[in-house]
Amino acid sequence: MKKEIILREGPSTCWVIRGAFDEVPLAHWTESIPWQQNSIRMYGKTHPEPRLTAWMGPAYRYSSIQWPAVPFMAEMREFVKEVEVHTETARYFNACLFNQYRDGQDSMGWHRDNEPEIDPSCIASVSFGASRDFVIQHRTTKEKWLVHLHHGDLLVMENLQDAYEHALPKRLRVGEPRINLTLRRILSL
Numbered sequence: 096m097k098k099e100i101i102l103r104e105g106p107s108t109c110w111v112i113r114g115a116f117d118e119v120p121l122a123h124w125t126e127s128i129p130w131q132q133n134s135i136r137m138y139g140k141t142h143p144e145p146r147l148t149a150w151m152g153p154a155y156r157y158s159s160i161q162w163p164a165v166p167f168m169a170e171m172r173e174f175v176k177e178v179e180v181h182t183e184t185a186r187y188f189n190a191c192l193f194n195q196y197r198d199g200q201d202s203m204g205w206h207r208d209n210e211p212e213i214d215p216s217c218i219a220s221v222s223f224g225a226s227r228d229f230v231i232q233h234r235t236t237k238e239k240w241l242v243h244l245h246h247g248d249l250l251v252m253e254n255l256q257d258a259y260e261h262a263l264p265k266r267l268r269v270g271e272p273r274i275n276l277t278l279r280r281i282l283s284l
């Protein structure tokens with residue numbers, strides 16, 4: 096399958112394989128994942144996150160959310176192995192953040208996934224369901240890269256966290272749900 100390079104600058108690379116997992120239906124994840132609505136604290140106020148989430152992997156805390164350790168179920172291990180064939184990182188990923196954007200009102204703001212526990216050398220993200228725009232921005236020059244992500248696409252970020260941030264903006268015309276699985280390697284510090 097062909098790698099489409101989105102960005103390559105110094106140690107940072109972002110690439111996509113279109114339709115790598117397009118045989119997996121969205122409903123598979125809607126039904127098999129224990130989705131929850133978390134709240135985040137910002138500027139002293141608590142807000143519901145604009146998406147549903149779930150976690151598998153070692154215990155992990157970000158912002159005001161504490162995820163308990165949940166091992167990969169057998170089927171998930173098979174999926175992760177298939178991703179690792181594309182990323183050429185055998186036995187690398189040990190955690191997955193699941194994001195469900197119920198429609199175009201749901202979103203994820205600018206962030207870097209630069210928590211010290213996250214290995215920055217490779218983060219893999221697989222999309223299911225509605226097509227959505229994914230945006231990368233250089234933190235100082237503000238140059239932007241827009242990637243249209245479709246059902247089954249695999250997007251990989253390698254060493255992107257220092258110089259770039261990324262987001263999934265609202266798209267009010269989108270009426271259908273999208274699920275994203277973001278695979279990471281969590282280091283025990």
Ligand SMILES: O=C(O)CCC(=O)C(=O)O
Nearest residue numbers: 192194208229263275277
């Ligand atoms: O939904 C997406 O494609 C973005 C997910 C993301 O940025 C993250 O989980 O850190």
